[in-house]
Amino acid sequence: MASLKEMRNRIGSVKATQKITKALQMVAAAKLRRSQDAAQNARPYAERMAAVIANLAAGVSGEGAPRLLVGTGSDQRHLIVVASSDRGLAGGFNSSIVRAARERISRLLTEGKDVRVLTLGRKARDQLKRLDRSVGAFEVGGSPSLAVAEEVSVKIRELFEAGDVDVVTLYFSKFKSVISQTPTAVQLIPAQVEASAAPIDLKGAVYEYEPDEETILEELLPRNITTQIFSAMLENQAGFYASQMTAMDNATRNAGEMISALTLKYNRSRQAQITKELIEIISGAEAL
Numbered sequence: 001m002a003s004l005k006e007m008r009n010r011i012g013s014v015k016a017t018q019k020i021t022k023a024l025q026m027v028a029a030a031k032l033r034r035s036q037d038a039a040q041n042a043r044p045y046a047e048r049m050a051a052v053i054a055n056l057a058a059g060v061s062g063e064g065a066p067r068l069l070v071g072t073g074s075d076q077r078h079l080i081v082v083a084s085s086d087r088g089l090a091g092g093f094n095s096s097i098v099r100a101a102r103e104r105i106s107r108l109l110t111e112g113k114d115v116r117v118l119t120l121g122r123k124a125r126d127q128l129k130r131l132d133r134s135v136g137a138f139e140v141g142g143s144p145s146l147a148v149a150e151e152v153s154v155k156i157r158e159l160f161e162a163g164d165v166d167v168v169t170l171y172f173s174k175f176k177s178v179i180s181q182t183p184t185a186v187q188l189i190p191a192q193v194e195a196s197a198a199p200i201d202l203k204g205a206v207y208e209y210e211p212d213e214e215t216i217l218e219e220l221l222p223r224n225i226t227t228q229i230f231s232a233m234l235e236n237q238a239g240f241y242a243s244q245m246t247a248m249d250n251a252t253r254n255a256g257e258m259i260s261a262l263t264l265k266y267n268r269s270r271q272a273q274i275t276k277e278l279i280e281i282i283s284g285a286e287a288l
Contacts, residue, residue, distance in 0.1 A: 018255035025248035035238040068221040071190030079165040084121035093243035094123040100183035144233035172232035181239035
């Protein structure tokens with residue numbers, strides 16, 4: 001049995017840990033609101049861009065169609081882009097994204113496909129480095145940055161233009177609520193034309209594109225890749241703080257329960273020791 005001093009030290013250690021988890025919970029709660037607003041504010045832009053691309057793609061076909069839209073005509077070489085956070089202490093947030101990506105990679109390898117991995121975030125890099133299929137690794141930094149999203153987008157386009165990949169899929173966690181973040185896959189190349197995208201209301205006007213649809217898409221599709229990556233980073237940040245707040249709240253409550261249990265055990269041991277000492281004193285006095 002541990003001595004009273006060891007038990008006091010253990011209680012003190014758990015109390016110190018509880019203070020840290022409580023502080024992390026409060027910091028995550030403070031940052032969650034801003035991150036949630038940023039993620040939600042980015043969604044209309046991404047949705048509007050999807051509608052424009054769908055509208056333009058409807059008038060494009062044949063050899064003049066941009067390669068980012070129609071792809072290479074093959075699906076043998078896949079690039080899986082896995083976006084996570086740089087930090088942990090957020091429960092299973094990062095692991096759920098990586099798990100979804102691993103399942104996709106396993107299926108592709110079973111089908112005989114050539115798979116490469118590009119990571120955005122230290123946690124994804126650390127968990128997937130054993131696959132030895134990385135073609136690049138980027139860090140998110142303190143907060144999502146459009147410059148980082150552009151770097152990742154440029155790397156993806158370089159690999160595609162060099163003929164190293166045919167299909168590019170992005171994995172991230174879509175923020176739904178404080179208690180719900182869903183691992184999501186979005187195909188970046190060939191660009192997915194959303195059939196359900198809201199049509200543009202022209203109020204009966206007849207129009208022609210100048211320049212033509214192909215030229216506009218050649219300019220718009222690379223920006224769409226950057227937009228999708230940046231939106232994924234914002235969704236991840238909101239989901240990370242929500243998961244961290246929940247995880248630290250659970251850790252704080254668990255620490256409180258452990259402190260109560262250890263304090264009860266300490267008091268019982270201390271009482272037993274005092275009782276033993278009193279018995280020894282009384283027995284000694286009676287012997288005299």
